[in-house]
Amino acid sequence: MRILSIQSSVSYGHVGNSAAVFPLQRIGHEVMPVYTVIFSNHTGYGDWGGPMLTGDNVRDVVRGIDARGGLDDVDLVLSGYQGGNDIGDAILDAVALVKERNPQALYACDPVLGSAASGCSVAPEVQSLIRDRVVPKADLITPNQFELGFITGTDPHTIEETLVSVDLVRANGPKNVLVTSVLRPDREEGTIEMLAVTEAGAWIVQTPLLPFKVNGSGDVTAALFSAQLRESGDAAAALGRTAASVYELLENTLNAGSRELQLIESQDAYVSPKHSFEVIQVR
Numbered sequence: 001m002r003i004l005s006i007q008s009s010v011s012y013g014h015v016g017n018s019a020a021v022f023p024l025q026r027i028g029h030e031v032m033p034v035y036t037v038i039f040s041n042h043t044g045y046g047d048w049g050g051p052m053l054t055g056d057n058v059r060d061v062v063r064g065i066d067a068r069g070g071l072d073d074v075d076l077v078l079s080g081y082q083g084g085n086d087i088g089d090a091i092l093d094a095v096a097l098v099k100e101r102n103p104q105a106l107y108a109c110d111p112v113l114g115s116a117a118s119g120c121s122v123a124p125e126v127q128s129l130i131r132d133r134v135v136p137k138a139d140l141i142t143p144n145q146f147e148l149g150f151i152t153g154t155d156p157h158t159i160e161e162t163l164v165s166v167d168l169v170r171a172n173g174p175k176n177v178l179v180t181s182v183l184r185p186d187r188e189e190g191t192i193e194m195l196a197v198t199e200a201g202a203w204i205v206q207t208p209l210l211p212f213k214v215n216g217s218g219d220v221t222a223a224l225f226s227a228q229l230r231e232s233g234d235a236a237a238a239l240g241r242t243a244a245s246v247y248e249l250l251e252n253t254l255n256a257g258s259r260e261l262q263l264i265e266s267q268d269a270y271v272s273p274k275h276s277f278e279v280i281q282v283r
Contacts, residue, residue: 001231002030004098005078006091009035013260015042016080019216020223022263023270029227032070034061036087042215055090062094071101076230080219081112088129092137108226109138116146136173142222144181158184159282166197175199178225196239202283203236205243210250216261221246236279244273
């Protein structure tokens with residue numbers, strides 16, 4: 001499967017394309033990365049070097065790929081953090097062009113807005129861009145529970161409330177939704193969940209909650225789930241495998257005492273994860 005991934009790039013560490021590309025390649029997909037920034041490291045360190053690219057830069061790269069016929073067999077377009085209208089419009093233009101070349105292609109958007117702990121962490125123009133223009137164009141979105149609430153103007157906590165919020169967003173465009181960082185109040189202590197919803201049903205998976213946070217794990221989660229869902233059409237299987245792979249990646253990173261994802265050391269986890277978590281149908 002050929003994937004066009006329009007995301008950030010860092011030289012040190014793993015976020016954006018620097019997190020998503022290798023796991024996708026490791027499970028056998030051809031990935032064409034298009035960069036939105038080229039930074040030394042992610043901005044969580046407080047300082048960094050390197051340029052932000054413009055929407056026209058992104059369009060130029062995508063046009064060059066198209067000139068080689070490289071968009072003709074793209075099955076999946078991925079996008080992550082969108083720094084402003086300029087980049088957002090360029091991503092939407094790329095999606096439209098890919099779908100002209102292959103109407104069966106899917107657009108998977110990780111609507112990066114913030115978290116329950118930090119609140120909304122992007123500029124107002126980006127909030128409007130994602131909620132009003134990008135999400136309706138997506139076939140699949142992968143928000144965390146906070147972002148799902150922000151997009152829909154709700155405040156979901158329970159599974160029932162989260163499903164209602166998912167139905168609201170599905171009515172506005174994307175038929176497939178993966179909700180990450182689901183923290184329902186009645187879950188088992190020390191756990192965290194993910195919820196996948198498609199036209200075929202809804203499924204939840206629970207894993208242990210590891211005692212740390214590392215940048216880039218959401219990018220890997222979105223990439224693996226999107227690719228596996230596009231390839232198999234089986235949301236439950238994609239959810240279970242993604243949860244197992246990402247948990248092993250995080251477990252290895254925690255055991256290494258690292259601030260950065262242990263992508264290479266965890267390479268077998270993307271193909272044959274050693275963990276297995278029960279996937280339960282909830283609708």
